[in-house]
Amino acid sequence: MRKDFGAKSWLYPMPVLIVAAYDEHGVPNAMNAAWGGMFTDETVGLCLSAGHKTTKNILATRAFTVSMATVETIEACDYVGIVSGNRVADKFTRAGFHATRSPHVNAPLIDELPMALECELLAFDPESCHLTGRIVNISADERILTDGQIDPALLHPVTYDPVRLEYRALGAPLAKAFACGKRLDAAKK
Numbered sequence: 001m002r003k004d005f006g007a008k009s010w011l012y013p014m015p016v017l018i019v020a021a022y023d024e025h026g027v028p029n030a031m032n033a034a035w036g037g038m039f040t041d042e043t044v045g046l047c048l049s050a051g052h053k054t055t056k057n058i059l060a061t062r063a064f065t066v067s068m069a070t071v072e073t074i075e076a077c078d079y080v081g082i083v084s085g086n087r088v089a090d091k092f093t094r095a096g097f098h099a100t101r102s103p104h105v106n107a108p109l110i111d112e113l114p115m116a117l118e119c120e121l122l123a124f125d126p127e128s129c130h131l132t133g134r135i136v137n138i139s140a141d142e143r144i145l146t147d148g149q150i151d152p153a154l155l156h157p158v159t160y161d162p163v164r165l166e167y168r169a170l171g172a173p174l175a176k177a178f179a180c181g182k183r184l185d186a187a188k189k
Contacts, residue, residue, distance in 0.1 A: 009035065013159035016069035016167060018077055019046060020092075020099070020108045021057035028092045028099040028108040029053050032069070032081025034160045044117060044133050050126040053085030062121040063105035064133060067113035071156040071169050076112065078167070104137040114141035115155055 015037060020030040031054040039045035044066055048055045058064045069077035076095040085091045092099070092108075099108035104118045119133035144154040158167045 008162070010162050012161075013168075013170065014162060016077060016158045016160050017046070018067045018069055018080060018110065018113060019048065019054055019058075019064055020067070020110055021054050021064040022061055022106060022108055023053075023057045024060050027089075028097075029057055029085040030080045030092055030095070030097060030108075030110060031055075031085070032077055034162070036066070039132055042135050043122065044119060044135060046131045046133070047129045048124075048131050049129050050124075051086070053091075055124075055131070058121055058131065059124060061106050063102075063107040064119050064121065065102060065105070065107045065109055066117040066119060066133075067110055068115055068155065068157040069167070070113065071158060073112050074158055074167055077158070102137070102139075109139065114144045115139070115150060 014034055017033045017036050018030050019033050020028055022028055031048075031052055033046055033048060036044060036046035046066070048058075050056075054064070076097060079095045080091060083091050083094075088094065096112065098111040100111055102109050102116075102118045105120055107118065109116050109118070116139050117135050118137040118139060119135055122132040122134050124131045140150050144151055146154065152170065157170055159170055161168055
């Protein structure tokens, strides 16, 4: 038997995305955005209110970065989600974050977050709050690489549980993608 909950913003896993941008004076700001993900092969889609300081910065500079919150940085990542950059000018610094300018877009890479999508703004609809960006580059700190590739076991990404309002660490690998289901196809022959 199933239980109905009605229309909710529940999806698992929901990534905890940290979106960062410089303002017109080169001051970085970051926010925690739970509603976002890959939109197409080369674009990301985010739901960001026009009133957020980070959104204003993105509209001014037309560039931003998207990083994943990690187990090690969860307090700082939560902080940038509960404090407004419109009210706390040094929110980025108070979170304990340090910025390095991306060589690919006019946006900050957060030194403490080891993986980032470096993006150019494509479109923003203030009515729907939908922002789309083109991924120009993905960068990763060498500390999270295994055999030259990003290793989730070293990245320690976090997901958001919208039902219990909790952050959760992602678990161990389960099966090889695009391979484990082949056994079912072979059984039908």
